[in-house]
Amino acid sequence: MTKRAAAAALTLPVGTRDHIQGPADAAVTLVEYGDYECPHCGRAYPIIKAIQQQMGRRLRFVYRNFPLRESHPHAQHAAEAAEAAGAQGKFWEMHDRLFERQFALDGEYLIEYAGDLGLDVARFRKELGSGVYEPRVREDFRSGVTSGVNGTPTFFINGVRHDDSWELEPLLAALEEAIPA
Amino acid sequence: MADATPLAASPLPPGTEAPDFTLHSAPDQTVSLRDYRGQPVILAFYPADWSPVCGDQMALYNEVLSEFAGYGAQLFGISVDGAWCHRAFADQRKLRFPLLADFEPKGAVARRYGAYRDGDGFSERALFVIDGEGIIRWSYVSPVDVNPGADGILRALDAVAGERTPA
Numbered sequence: 317m318t319k320r321a322a323a324a325a326l327t328l329p330v331g332t333r334d335h336i337q338g339p340a341d342a343a344v345t346l347v348e349y350g351d352y353e354c355p356h357c358g359r360a361y362p363i364i365k366a367i368q369q370q371m372g373r374r375l376r377f378v379y380r381n382f383p384l385r386e387s388h389p390h391a392q393h394a395a396e397a398a399e400a401a402g403a404q405g406k407f408w409e410m411h412d413r414l415f416e417r418q419f420a421l422d423g424e425y426l427i428e429y430a431g432d433l434g435l436d437v438a439r440f441r442k443e444l445g446s447g448v449y450e451p452r453v454r455e456d457f458r459s460g461v462t463s464g465v466n467g468t469p470t471f472f473i474n475g476v477r478h479d480d481s482w483e484l485e486p487l488l489a490a491l492e493e494a495i496p497a
Numbered sequence: 498m499a500d501a502t503p504l505a506a507s508p509l510p511p512g513t514e515a516p517d518f519t520l521h522s523a524p525d526q527t528v529s530l531r532d533y534r535g536q537p538v539i540l541a542f543y544p545a546d547w548s549p550v551c552g553d554q555m556a557l558y559n560e561v562l563s564e565f566a567g568y569g570a571q572l573f574g575i576s577v578d579g580a581w582c583h584r585a586f587a588d589q590r591k592l593r594f595p596l597l598a599d600f601e602p603k604g605a606v607a608r609r610y611g612a613y614r615d616g617d618g619f620s621e622r623a624l625f626v627i628d629g630e631g632i633i634r635w636s637y638v639s640p641v642d643v644n645p646g647a648d649g650i651l652r653a654l655d656a657v658a659g660e661r662t663p664a
Binding site: 324327384385386387457458461462463464465466467 | 646
């Protein structure tokens with residue numbers, strides 16, 4: 317019995333629906349499936365920032381939601397909050413805020429962050445309250461499951477699941493290696 | 498403990514009729530496979546309650562239950578642990594699907610599915626998707642320390658559902 321013969325691959329290609337940092341023609345694409353309440357994702361967050369800084373415009377980074385609702389009671393709502401902020405052009409600002417404030421993801425905090433980021437809070441509150449982005453988050457989640465995401469964080473480099481360590485050095489090395497010579 | 502390397506089990510292949518069984522799902526309750534005719538069934542054999550990888554695998558399935566439910570599929574986790582152990586494990590992990598105790602005679606169901614590790618005394622991390630007619634449509638054995646995920650199960654359920662669609 318060998319380990320998975322073929323590494324798991326992204327079933328939903330990166331596209332216009334995604335939240336993307338970095339140029340479309342970057343040499344390498346890193347996709348993260350994450351959960352705002354997951355401590356490991358919280359630890360990965362500064363690592364990704366450091367990698368983005370080091371690789372600059374050679375890297376395209378994509379974040380997709382994989383909230384583990386059974387283990388993390390705030391994860392789904394936090395994911396929807398980031399999407400609601402995204403609808404007002406502030407996805408990444410909210411994404412960063414949520415990872416920096418992982419310990420405070422209750423509903424009232426989410427509203428507070430929306431205010432801090434200068435969003436239309438009434439709209440944010442209404443959309444969050446009525447679950448406007450629930451299907452979108454679900455779609456991310458499902459694309460993760462069908463792509464072989466088994467937990468969080470899970471990374472894909474150029475569409476192929478990265479099964480090795482995501483500590484700074486090994487992840488950076490894997491990204492550099494994925495760049496065609 | 499013998500140091501003989503356990504032989505890799507060979508799971509029953511697609512096309513085989515799924516062996517029927519009756520196992521405890523709780524100390525005072527049993528489940529029989531035949532009662533689930535007419536809907537897809539997912540059997541997830543795993544080595545043991547409480548070991549970290551299994552926990553992750555079962556936790557993932559807990560999260561994906563609504564996807565399985567979309568296919569009308571019933572999921573069962575199966576290991577050689579007893580019903581009381583399963584109850585404690587399921588309570589602690591808040592699992593919302595039944596765990597079956599392949600406990601007496603130990604591992605008998607796993608053996609019939611070709612998913613038992615003789616030298617180790619527990620089952621492989623083996624997955625089976627069974628269709629509504631009781632035929633195994635997909636089987637997969639993962640290395641014991643690797644979470645097999647849910648992608649293969651969903652693809653198999655897709656294939657089963659596709660055939661049911663009227664022409």
